[in-house]
Amino acid sequence: KNIAIFASGSGSNFQAIVEAVRAEELAAKICLLVCDNPKAYVLERARKARIPTFVFQPREYASKEEFEQQIVTQLKERNAEFIALAGYMRLVGPTLLREYEGRIVNIHPSLLPEFPGKDAIGQALAANAKWSGVTIHFVDQGMDTGPIIVQERIRIADDETRESLQRKIQDTEHKLYPAILQMLLTRGEGK
Numbered sequence: 579k580n581i582a583i584f585a586s587g588s589g590s591n592f593q594a595i596v597e598a599v600r601a602e603e604l605a606a607k608i609c610l611l612v613c614d615n616p617k618a619y620v621l622e623r624a625r626k627a628r629i630p631t632f633v634f635q636p637r638e639y640a641s642k643e644e645f646e647q648q649i650v651t652q653l654k655e656r657n658a659e660f661i662a663l664a665g666y667m668r669l670v671g672p673t674l675l676r677e678y679e680g681r682i683v684n685i686h687p688s689l690l691p692e693f694p695g696k697d698a699i700g701q702a703l704a705a706n707a708k709w710s711g712v713t714i715h716f717v718d719q720g721m722d723t724g725p726i727i728v729q730e731r732i733r734i735a736d737d738e739t740r741e742s743l744q745r746k747i748q749d750t751e752h753k754l755y756p757a758i759l760q761m762l763l764t765r766g767e768g769k
């Protein structure tokens with residue numbers, strides 16, 4: 579199956595997926611990286627992994643509809659069948675959803691519906707939560723609201739720091755995301 583990954587930042591989840599494909603733990607081809615930030619480190623990772631990229635600057639388009647139309651064109655050119663958002667810092671709009679709803683998933687660093695949106699880790703710490711975790715869910719028009727596929731709980735220690743919690747969450751994400759993508763693709767999602 580051809581999958582496209584969308585990312586805006588460092589791309590450690592992108593990297594984990596690349597490595598899972600390489601190790602043949604994930605039977606997929608990453609046909610495209612879509613990135614809305616020309617300075618993102620994920621682009622360096624894609625270059626090293628020889629994965630094609632579509633990089634765009636939202637402000638150069640008149641509307642979300644216009645840049646999403648471009649994205650759809652690129653996805654179709656590459657025959658993308660499934661989309662994994664991995665730190666894509668933007669709401670997916672109707673243009674993309676019309677083409678791919680049910681075939682787009684996202685990973686979020688909290689136990690949704692708790693702490694949606696930006697800086698979920700900071701939100702969990704500020705709330706003195708005892709537990710946080712990772713959620714993988716289907717994407718709908720809302721912010722981190724679509725049907726949940728899987729969640730993994732992570733204990734927040736009394737002396738937890740932002741760095742230590744982030745490390746725990748990322749370690750979990752990097753194992754969980756490739757495994758769940760493999761499950762979704764073999765169960766026939768995306769066709």
Ligand code: GRF
Pocket residue numbers: 585587588589590591592664665666685686687751
């Ligand atoms: C991850 O924590 C993911 O859950 C969230 O954004 C972060 C992306 O990190 N949606 P990276 O760019 O994959 O390192």
